[in-house]
Amino acid sequence: STRIIAVANMKGGVAKTTTSINLAACLAEMGKTALVVDLDPQANATSGLGIDPRALEGSIYEILLEDLSFEDCVEGTSVKGLFILPSTPDLGGAEVELATAYGREHRLSRALEPHIDDYDYIFIDCPPSLGLLTVNALTIATEILIPIQCEYFALEGLGQLLENMDLIRQHINPNLELGHILLVMFNSSTNLSKQVEDEVREKFGDKVCKQMIPRSVSLAEAPKTGQPITKYKPSSRGAVAYKAAAKEILAAELNG
Amino acid sequence: STRIIAVANMKGGVAKTTTSINLAACLAEMGKTALVVDLDPQANATSGLGIDPRALEGSIYEILLEDLSFEDCVEGTSVKGLFILPSTPDLGGAEVELATAYGREHRLSRALEPHIDDYDYIFIDCPPSLGLLTVNALTIATEILIPIQCEYFALEGLGQLLENMDLIRQHINPNLELGHILLVMFNSSTNLSKQVEDEVREKFGDKVCKQMIPRSVSLAEAPKTGQPITKYKPSSRGAVAYKAAAKEILAAELNG
Numbered sequence A, B: 001s002t003r004i005i006a007v008a009n010m011k012g013g014v015a016k017t018t019t020s021i022n023l024a025a026c027l028a029e030m031g032k033t034a035l036v037v038d039l040d041p042q043a044n045a046t047s048g049l050g051i052d053p054r055a056l057e058g059s060i061y062e063i064l065l066e067d068l069s070f071e072d073c074v075e076g077t078s079v080k081g082l083f084i085l086p087s088t089p090d091l092g093g094a095e096v097e098l099a100t101a102y103g104r105e106h107r108l109s110r111a112l113e114p115h116i117d118d119y120d121y122i123f124i125d126c127p128p129s130l131g132l133l134t135v136n137a138l139t140i141a142t143e144i145l146i147p148i149q150c151e152y153f154a155l156e157g158l159g160q161l162l163e164n165m166d167l168i169r170q171h172i173n174p175n176l177e178l179g180h181i182l183l184v185m186f187n188s189s190t191n192l193s194k195q196v197e198d199e200v201r202e203k204f205g206d207k208v209c210k211q212m213i214p215r216s217v218s219l220a221e222a223p224k225t226g227q228p229i230t231k232y233k234p235s236s237r238g239a240v241a242y243k244a245a246a247k248e249i250l251a252a253e254l255n256g
């Protein structure tokens, strides 16, 4: 059955978008059908996959707040088998608008529900907060993937995210599990990265992907071309690392 | 009179906290009295200045939502002349709680107003969103400082931030100005950094600080010690760069 993976961490700039785009692209290249849901008003996943957020007729904003249909919004990308539900800056108003709307936590799940079986993997790229947009993602997700940057502030907000996850599991979505933790922007020449790695592996054990994502300029360059790293520089360290991480995620499914 | 600088950018991980801590510390070392207001539930500015958010009796959360007084919360730091109004994870609930509260945009300004004259500079470290916490900061700020990371996604959310700034100026705070734009995490060995620099200087001219902040590991290490870079490694590239940027900000005042 479809795996719905919320890529979430309230810490900003920890490669939530980079991870959503590139894991989804790797799985599509392995023959899976994958969807990226861009749930961030910055619309970085949208532009990172080559779509201009300002040129869109309909986006996730209209789906959540104006009942526009899924079919009218979903778009293809430059990768076969990879699709995106794009975002626009309008989504910026959604946190406050959702605060007093009926069924506010279930808006995304109601819109996605009828289409879930069309995809093997759905990645939801969350904004850097634990507000109602992220709650909508955790309401429909089967698992959460947490990218952790190998730097000091990385562990600060983690406790809150795990607490919120438990609350969602208790009150809204009993199926939600902690899937993987992915260590990103690992810089092998500094002690800092090694210290964070040791601390995270000690605390979370097997939940942490064996594969880490190195800090690498080609990963920061790829979004400018509107392509995932597997198309922009398929043999770069970033592409090789995301492919190995995607295989780990795929394998986790087979073991059940 | 006191300069109240909101350090804001909805893009995550662009050194809002690192800039708030280190500019405030540099100005304190030049003999000014400075306050950092931590308006982020992650409480990175709080821990980055050596205070344990979990050990606090009162924080910015109680000030905004429970009318606790400023004096009961403000704390000193390891730097003479530098103070902090700390945050805790409780602030995570504030966005939703504020949505329906009376005077929701003015809660921070009402709490700070009586104490503004005690400081030469007040830096407000904003969370990575344009929600009610950032609106509270822009309601009392005299100017906004926007850190821009020298990477592709950096320019995506900027338009929205400037639009929101205009709206706040029209409806709530006519004194709010765009102060400085600070280019951060500049990596001189990549084309990407140079391209973003050229684009930002072309678009914003003199608003962009001449001084850029280089990507440097000691800036990422400093928060672990609870000290600003000027105390952790005073002669590092990061410390030298923040000192030069602080001088530019100071000079802007003298010219009026």
Ligand SMILES: Nc1ncnc2c1ncn2[C@@H]1O[C@H](COP(=O)(O)OP(=O)(O)OP(=O)(O)O)[C@@H](O)[C@H]1O
Residues within 6 Å of the ligand: A011, A012, A013, A014, A015, A016, A017, A018, A019, A040, A042, A044, A126, A127, A128, A184, A185, A186, A213, A214, A215, A216, A217, A219, A220, A221, A223, A238, B010, B011, B012, B013, B128, B151, B152, B153, B154
């Ligand atoms: N492994 C990497 N090496 C180098 N740069 C990277 C890497 N991963 C991501 N980046 C760059 O770091 C920046 C932050 O990444 P990204 O935007 O994916 O993070 P995010 O968590 O989605 O941010 P936000 O919190 O704003 O949504 C981007 O400019 C991105 O291109």
Ligand SMILES: Nc1ncnc2c1ncn2[C@@H]1O[C@H](COP(=O)(O)OP(=O)(O)OP(=O)(O)O)[C@@H](O)[C@H]1O
Residues within 6 Å of the ligand: A010, A011, A012, A013, A128, A151, A152, A153, A154, B011, B012, B013, B014, B015, B016, B017, B018, B019, B040, B044, B126, B127, B128, B184, B185, B186, B213, B214, B215, B216, B217, B219, B220, B221, B223, B238
């Ligand atoms: N010039 C620099 N060189 C190297 N690392 C840096 C630099 N500036 C900041 N960092 C590191 O980059 C990460 C992001 O910086 P910081 O937390 O200050 O950003 P932020 O914008 O406050 O993030 P958030 O959006 O989560 O509030 C931190 O781990 C910080 O230590």
Ligand SMILES: [Mg+2]
Residues within 6 Å of the ligand: A016, A017, A018, A040, A044, A125, A126, A127
């Ligand atoms: Mg993102």
Ligand SMILES: [Mg+2]
Residues within 6 Å of the ligand: B016, B017, B018, B040, B044, B125, B126, B127
């Ligand atoms: Mg911060």
